[in-house]
Amino acid sequence: MKKTRKVLLKLSGEALAGEAHTGFDLPTVQNVAGQVKEAVEEGIRVGVVIGGGNFWRGRTGEEIDRTKSDQIGMLATVMNAIYVSEVFRGAGMDTRIFTPFACGSMTELFSKDQAMASWERGEVVFFAGGTGHPYFSTDTGVALRAIEMEADEILLAKAVDGVYDSDPKINPEAKKYDTVSIREVIDRKLAVVDLTASIMCMENKMPMAVFGLNEENGIANALRGKINGTIVTV
Numbered sequence: 001m002k003k004t005r006k007v008l009l010k011l012s013g014e015a016l017a018g019e020a021h022t023g024f025d026l027p028t029v030q031n032v033a034g035q036v037k038e039a040v041e042e043g044i045r046v047g048v049v050i051g052g053g054n055f056w057r058g059r060t061g062e063e064i065d066r067t068k069s070d071q072i073g074m075l076a077t078v079m080n081a082i083y084v085s086e087v088f089r090g091a092g093m094d095t096r097i098f099t100p101f102a103c104g105s106m107t108e109l110f111s112k113d114q115a116m117a118s119w120e121r122g123e124v125v126f127f128a129g130g131t132g133h134p135y136f137s138t139d140t141g142v143a144l145r146a147i148e149m150e151a152d153e154i155l156l157a158k159a160v161d162g163v164y165d166s167d168p169k170i171n172p173e174a175k176k177y178d179t180v181s182i183r184e185v186i187d188r189k190l191a192v193v194d195l196t197a198s199i200m201c202m203e204n205k206m207p208m209a210v211f212g213l214n215e216e217n218g219i220a221n222a223l224r225g226k227i228n229g230t231i232v233t234v
Contacts (some may be wrong), residue, residue: 017132029083049145082107212229
């Protein structure tokens with residue numbers, strides 16, 4: 001019997017804002033929805049984590065306390081999940097949103113059992129609100145949920161099309177990796193996910209793949225396991 005593929009897809013909030021760099025660009029989100037739908041119809045279990053950068057980037061110092069800043073960021077990810085979930089529903093998918101804290105009737109409190117049941121019903125599951133605690137990024141949130149949900153891998157849809165040995169925007173000679181180990185990512189401080197998330201993935205043997213969000217059918221291909229980017233091994 002063929003094993004059901006289970007993946008967590010991390011999307012950049014800023015990428016979903018399109019050229020406006022704030023709020024939402026509906027055609028961009030609809031394009032993502034169409035690609036995810038293809039995978040869901042093939043029986044792939046899809047979980048989604050969205051950053052909050054289209055509404056809020058961490059701000060600290062005299063302006064605002066770090067804890068409060070991070071809490072605003074968590075709420076930004078909830079807004080993103082609600083919006084994107086509705087676009088997914090409009091495309092014909094069933095969705096459910098889980099958060100690590102109560103949001104009235106807008107989301108459900110995270111439960112692994114309930115999230116697994118949602119996957120069994122073929123629903124796209126959104127994990128919003130990060131870990132529910134300050135000082136942890138959405139990178140850590142996606143690593144945590146992927147491990148809890150026993151996903152096969154984390155898919156990172158980014159503005160760049162993979163992992164490079166240096167910043168390709170600065171160094172035109174930057175080398176792109178087809179495959180790189182999580183140990184090398186940590187040792188060389190390669191910008192895949194933050195250090196906390198990297199260590200969690202290494203300790204729990206959770207592989208990742210990085211690909212370009214703007215690549216044609218990049219999300220649909222990645223959800224099927226066809227990565228035209230960088231595979232991060234464990």
